[in-house]
């Protein structure tokens with residue numbers, strides 16, 4: 001591996017005590033291990049677009065940041081990144097908002113960042129760019145003269161060539177990607193979709209070993225499933241479970257948990273409907289099971305996110321209205337972040353986790369839940385077939401989140417699962433997530449980058 005520094009670049013550098021996003025969690029663990037610099041936007045807005053990165057003090061590793069202007073935040077971040085790329089990459093082309101000023105702001109911010117990075121990077125540094133906000137960064141770095149090895153990791157799924165054509169500039173996306181030495185995807189399905197797009201839409205040629213040749217460059221596209229520090233998380237859960245506030249866990253009542261940023265990709269309304277269907281079918285479970293759904297808000301102000309909050313609140317209200325009594329409310333819907341330690345304790349105290357996104361790059365909650373369990377009496381993971389994690393975790397109870405009846409049955413099966421089955425499934429899942437942990441993920445990518 002090269003001797004240079006590892007420069008990680010993502011839309012946002014982390015701040016605050018309770019980061020609730022998968023990218024932040026994964027990269028934080030990597031940089032703690034390897035050192036290096038994390039570069040991204042500061043989260044503050046500036047009057048005018050600056051032309052230099054500034055150091056951000058504090059924190060366990062070096063961080064550098066730049067501020068977006070209000071217009072850039074509107075058009076680059078909320079606009080192109082979160083109202084074009086995010087819905088498209090999650091199969092929600094119906095939610096795309098295509099506007100020329102979104103795309104041009106997206107390119108401008110990436111170009112500006114490339115120029116600022118050029119002043120910071122040294123020839124031996126390896127640059128690891130993260131996520132859909134920064135797809136063209138390598139192209140602009142190359143145009144500014146960077147000869148470094150540059151890798152890209154996409155935290156979301158990648159669309160099929162047919163779906164990608166819903167973008168105004170699909171061939172250009174393939175050109176952007178061809179400027180990286182390595183393009184990492186979460187799952188095999190995404191790597192296949194990306195290679196197919198590079199060939200069908202970008203005019204590239206497929207070579208052996210996952211390489212694609214495009215515009216005289218060779219780029220390797222492969223799956224590197226993102227992961228967690230499972231051992232550390234297990235220790236955290238072990239120590240936190242006894243610190244949970246009293247009354248959360250009741251001996252006579254089973255606990256089911258869901259933890260998702262409140263995003264329309266996460267399938268929370270579908271999950272609530274399935275739980276409603278389960279309660280309809282199984283009166284004997286009334287008062288003996290409750291669902292705790294923790295959903296911190298994100299991307300507030302974007303219409304689709306306001307809508308999903310309203311829909312979720314309405315559904316949980318309807319189900320509680322129908323079934324609750326003075327001693328029991330079937331659903332507790334928490335629309336704010338909770339501390340990471342508390343989450344770990346809650347996972348361990350839960351009997352079932354519902355991780356049922358409609359589409360997800362990986363889903364770290366699935367892995368955190370498994371890591372947190374007591375191996376002698378583990379809970380059951382219900383996992384969507386559309387989470388990238390399903391490729392690695394076939395011993396979960398796999399469901400189709402669109403199929404309410406099947407999910408209601410899966411809830412029943414999971415609540416009633418005999419200990420011997422729970423232990424077998426948990427042991428198999430735990431083995432994978434301990435072996436393929438965050439350091440395996442990051443080492444795998446960095447080795448591929450060279």
Ligand code: GDG
Nearest residue numbers: 018020021022023155337338339340360361362363364365
């Ligand atoms: C993207 C991709 C991919 C959630 N609520 C709270 C909280 N969280 C933490 C969880 C977990 C993380 O946030 C969420 O990670 P996910 O992977 O589930 O989902 P995304 O945020 O959508 O992440 C995803 C990931 O990137 C990594 O590549 O897996 O597919 O969409 O760690 O525990 N943390 C705290 N309070 C909360 O209320 N402290």
